[in-house]
Amino acid sequence: xxxxxxxxxxxxxxxxxxxELHKYLQSAIExxxxxxxxxxxxxxxxxxxxxxxxxxxxxxxxxxEMLHMTIASNILIAIGGRPAIDRPxxxxxxxxxxxxxxxxxxxGIEAFSKPxxxxxxxxxxxxxxEVPVRTLKLGEAEPEFATIGAFYDAIKEQIMALGxxxxxxxxxxxQVVAENWFPPDKLFVIDSPETACRAIDIIKLEGEGTSTDxxxxxxxxxxxxxxxxxxxxxxxxxxxxxxxxxxxxxEFDPEGVxxxxxxxxxxxxxxGTQARTRxxxxxxxxxxxxxxxxxxxxxxxxxxxxxxxxxxDLRVLSVAxxxxxxxxxSGETVGPSFEYVDTQGGMP
Amino acid sequence: xxxLDAPRLHFRGWFQADVSTINNDxxxxxxxxxxxxxxxxxxxxSWNPEGTGIFRLLDCSVTGGNLGGRRIxxxxxxxxxxxxxxxxxxRAPGKLVDLDPQQQMVSQIWGMQVRLLDAAGKALLAGEYKxxxxxNLWRRQQQGVAGDxxxxxxxxxxxxxxxxxxxxxxxxxxxxxxxxxxxxxxxxFNVFGYGRDASIPRYTMGHVVGTIGPYVRGQPKHFVMxxxxxxxxxxxxxxPAGGVFHVQGRLAPDASALTLDLxxxxxxxxxxxxxxxxxxxxxxxxxxxxxAPLSTVQASxxxxxxxxxxxxxxWYTQTAGVQDFDLRANAVARSLLPSRPLVLFGPPAQDGSxxxxxxxxxxxxxxxxxxxxxxxxxxxxxxxxxxxxxxGKPLAGASIAATATQGMMGGSGGGARITPPMHxxxxxxxxxxxADAIGFSSSATTDAAGYATLQLEASTAGxxxxxxxxxxxxxxxxxxxTGLPPGYLANPLNYISILAYSRKEVPDKPTWxxxxxxxxxxxxxxxPIMNRYVVDLTDYAYVVSRLQGLRFAxxxxxxxxxxxxxxxxxxxxxxxxxIRWLNSAGADGLPPLGDPIAAPEAAAPLRAxxxxxxxxxxxxxGGGKTAFLKQYLQRAHTDQTPxxxxxx
Numbered sequence: 001x002x003x004x005x006x007x008x009x010x011x012x013x014x015x016x017x018x019x020e021l022h023k024y025l026q027s028a029i030e031x032x033x034x035x036x037x038x039x040x041x042x043x044x045x046x047x048x049x050x051x052x053x054x055x056x057x058x059x060x061x062x063x064x065e066m067l068h069m070t071i072a073s074n075i076l077i078a079i080g081g082r083p084a085i086d087r088p089x090x091x092x093x094x095x096x097x098x099x100x101x102x103x104x105x106x107x108g109i110e111a112f113s114k115p116x117x118x119x120x121x122x123x124x125x126x127x128x129x130e131v132p133v134r135t136l137k138l139g140e141a142e143p144e145f146a147t148i149g150a151f152y153d154a155i156k157e158q159i160m161a162l163g164x165x166x167x168x169x170x171x172x173x174x175q176v177v178a179e180n181w182f183p184p185d186k187l188f189v190i191d192s193p194e195t196a197c198r199a200i201d202i203i204k205l206e207g208e209g210t211s212t213d214x215x216x217x218x219x220x221x222x223x224x225x226x227x228x229x230x231x232x233x234x235x236x237x238x239x240x241x242x243x244x245x246x247x248x249x250x251e252f253d254p255e256g257v258x259x260x261x262x263x264x265x266x267x268x269x270x271x272g273t274q275a276r277t278r279x280x281x282x283x284x285x286x287x288x289x290x291x292x293x294x295x296x297x298x299x300x301x302x303x304x305x306x307x308x309x310x311x312x313d314l315r316v317l318s319v320a321x322x323x324x325x326x327x328x329x330s331g332e333t334v335g336p337s338f339e340y341v342d343t344q345g346g347m348p
Numbered sequence: 349x350x351x352l353d354a355p356r357l358h359f360r361g362w363f364q365a366d367v368s369t370i371n372n373d374x375x376x377x378x379x380x381x382x383x384x385x386x387x388x389x390x391x392x393x394s395w396n397p398e399g400t401g402i403f404r405l406l407d408c409s410v411t412g413g414n415l416g417g418r419r420i421x422x423x424x425x426x427x428x429x430x431x432x433x434x435x436x437x438x439r440a441p442g443k444l445v446d447l448d449p450q451q452q453m454v455s456q457i458w459g460m461q462v463r464l465l466d467a468a469g470k471a472l473l474a475g476e477y478k479x480x481x482x483x484n485l486w487r488r489q490q491q492g493v494a495g496d497x498x499x500x501x502x503x504x505x506x507x508x509x510x511x512x513x514x515x516x517x518x519x520x521x522x523x524x525x526x527x528x529x530x531x532x533x534x535x536x537f538n539v540f541g542y543g544r545d546a547s548i549p550r551y552t553m554g555h556v557v558g559t560i561g562p563y564v565r566g567q568p569k570h571f572v573m574x575x576x577x578x579x580x581x582x583x584x585x586x587x588p589a590g591g592v593f594h595v596q597g598r599l600a601p602d603a604s605a606l607t608l609d610l611x612x613x614x615x616x617x618x619x620x621x622x623x624x625x626x627x628x629x630x631x632x633x634x635x636x637x638x639x640a641p642l643s644t645v646q647a648s649x650x651x652x653x654x655x656x657x658x659x660x661x662x663w664y665t666q667t668a669g670v671q672d673f674d675l676r677a678n679a680v681a682r683s684l685l686p687s688r689p690l691v692l693f694g695p696p697a698q699d700g701s702x703x704x705x706x707x708x709x710x711x712x713x714x715x716x717x718x719x720x721x722x723x724x725x726x727x728x729x730x731x732x733x734x735x736x737x738x739x740g741k742p743l744a745g746a747s748i749a750a751t752a753t754q755g756m757m758g759g760s761g762g763g764a765r766i767t768p769p770m771h772x773x774x775x776x777x778x779x780x781x782x783a784d785a786i787g788f789s790s791s792a793t794t795d796a797a798g799y800a801t802l803q804l805e806a807s808t809a810g811x812x813x814x815x816x817x818x819x820x821x822x823x824x825x826x827x828x829x830t831g832l833p834p835g836y837l838a839n840p841l842n843y844i845s846i847l848a849y850s851r852k853e854v855p856d857k858p859t860w861x862x863x864x865x866x867x868x869x870x871x872x873x874x875x876p877i878m879n880r881y882v883v884d885l886t887d888y889a890y891v892v893s894r895l896q897g898l899r900f901a902x903x904x905x906x907x908x909x910x911x912x913x914x915x916x917x918x919x920x921x922x923x924x925x926x927i928r929w930l931n932s933a934g935a936d937g938l939p940p941l942g943d944p945i946a947a948p949e950a951a952a953p954l955r956a957x958x959x960x961x962x963x964x965x966x967x968x969x970g971g972g973k974t975a976f977l978k979q980y981l982q983r984a985h986t987d988q989t990p991x992x993x994x995x996x
Contacts, residue, residue, distance in 0.1 A: 048880035048881055049880070056893075180896055180899065180900065181896055272549050273549055274549055274551060277364070277406065277549075277553070280406075281364075281404075281406075284437075285440075285441075287437070288436065288437050288438055288439065288440075291437055291438045292438040292439060295438055303438060303439075305900065305904075305910075306438055306439035306440070306910075308897075308900060309439060309440045309901075309904075309908075309909065309910035310439065310440055312440075312882060312897065312901075312910065313400075313402075313440045313441075313910075315881055315882055316400045316877050316878075316881060316882065317400070319398055319877060319880075319881055320366075320398065320400075342437070342465070342469035343432055343434055343465065343469070344404070344406050344434070344435075345361075345362075345406050345407035346406065346407070347361075347362045347406060347407045347549070347553065
């Protein structure tokens, strides 16, 4: 579970004007984004023709994280802020803690494995009030820290307290509402305390479920339980006495994963190698994606199409990279880097 | 003005052309014969089956320049030196696209943005690369590792929709901006040393050197209306008799300076060797105006202008091969140049004779279609723009004749045998038929600016589907100035390539089985990067799980780098059918499946190409352009119609 310093909640509750909430919404954008590189890497590492079911499940989570990032950006825009996405410190340093986390959770960039899901992804997504699901055991959160759920609740409360007057940009654009990509009940214009709270509830629900129901919608478990079902190898189902990972099997073929070296950095590879040019190309493309998103959320909503094109390109760029050996006889291949770069090269 | 004028900057670095290679053999378009083995690496010469189509620049930086006649080579000369040339940073990189599997010799770059960054990473200029095909393809590299692409070529185009930083500390950039019209710049680059072996660092990459200069309204965008020195390619269009390849140049209006682009002229030994030493090479101007190419020239027959310093270690990287010659002290050359041809020649022998390596076109006359690659929908028309010149000056009142040709088009693009064998085998389609699917004016006369146009029209019915398993049809147009010596052809690569799309009426209610599956299956076979990793186009259930992405990509304009299909070879009717289907909903809310077609639709009888058997390819030769070229040469050799000297 991600643990925030308790004082963050006090600061949020002390805000007396919309601008005082900006930095917390920016943190929310950064946090929602920060899960995408590790999840995307796990998904890309699954070889084609195998593990399709698992890949689709992770993909579903990634798309919702993109939605959450968009929602947080729209709320920030609505209360007069400007999302800042095109800068090196927007991307956390992997391996390391996620934004705002003061706990011990170290998140890296690794190939798919069940331990990765158990130890990292489920820890990221662990709900404040976990619904008991058989076969699952995880530690309790320590009470002196605040949770992400509490963080969002505090933002909701303070937005309600400050009232409609803090909403200054109540249309799209400058907000981003993309009906081609997200349904209108998930992504909508934030123009009031009520719409902001409803949007935050979507983030919470999709990530955590509720305290009594691990499903965010029928057949679609919240992220924590989605990952739990992959680890358990069975779909989550409702049972007479609660919930269980007892549904249809979710097959995992351990051979169907590229053997990525964890936490690759550009500087790990010598110029003049395929490993170097491919990892630089990936990082440049990811940086371009952040720049296009930044533009989309800062007055150029038409750039969203370019951003989405870059997302598809990331997928295809990962293919050759993840099949490129890190060195002779290493048995490992090149994993992605999400370093923020302005140039691309790699040849001598 | 063009990149041959000052102010200009030169750059060098690398390019990546991550093309996909299964579509290099037209026979793989025949869906029922396709087996998964054809998607494997190096199967049937397919050296990059999972290619993305991406074309991008990497590690490109400014290495030289010219401002007001002053050479610039260090950051002290001008801060532009060392700046990085990059592609887009807020959208996908460009794509490299063949016109068609049966025309792989005019590969075009689409959707590429070019930016110049200062040391802080700030873009000082950014422009859109107007899609352009390579030209002047030749066997430039003499040795190589297995799979090396030994052919080199040139891309010339413009950057348009330019944006500039408000503040330019570089005098050269400042002057460049001031000298250019229409928010455009002229850009030319040479590509060579490309690797196709997956085990080497250069895999899918090669060297690039190029030049950016001003663009002035009214000038051609894809060549310089100037002085054209051409190689003797009567033996092979890609192997010049003199060992050096075409040069274009310009004479200053006051004849005070001659500027030649020799960036695609000299051989290289291997991919990374730099230029090969072929001995001293000089440029001069003839005293006469001979009506035939010369093989040797006497020192007394010409005025020497200067030696080309191509063996200087920094010359090529600092100039991209663009060399200025100061003529202010050479009154003889200044007086000859307006009406006498340039020659490139070797060192004079004892008797004063020198071997002619290149010679300006006969009588200084030259005509070029600016754009020479066309895609045309049925019932539409386009304009072919031609520019004619004589010794670099507009040639007014010149008559240009246009005739049908096959150019280098046709053939399979693949090797002699397909492994595993095809069942049923795919015939190699004939191109250029039916002839009446396109029409074009057979002649044109240039205006005072040397400019003329040919009207190109596609018939209402379009070509049909004469190639059976492959939509659309290829046509070619040869063009030539009249009145030149019989059989003389300045540049056999100068012809028009046309892909005429098949007419397709968009059905009211397209279905998966009836309309979409045949198209998607073909793309799924040919582009496994898409099929394996993004959406399995052969699988209805998978396709309908990715409707948003497919609607997005199929709706993008052709110039967008994410346009689908990447190959840009699908006609509007087929694209509209797909889009309509993607946006339609049956009872279950999904695009309709329709009914399976019981038996494969009887294909129209395919007019197979006559001619020689397929050429054999050595394992090291790879597929793609090498195979395509060998097949063309074999066809040309076997063809009983007059071969050499005719437009191929």
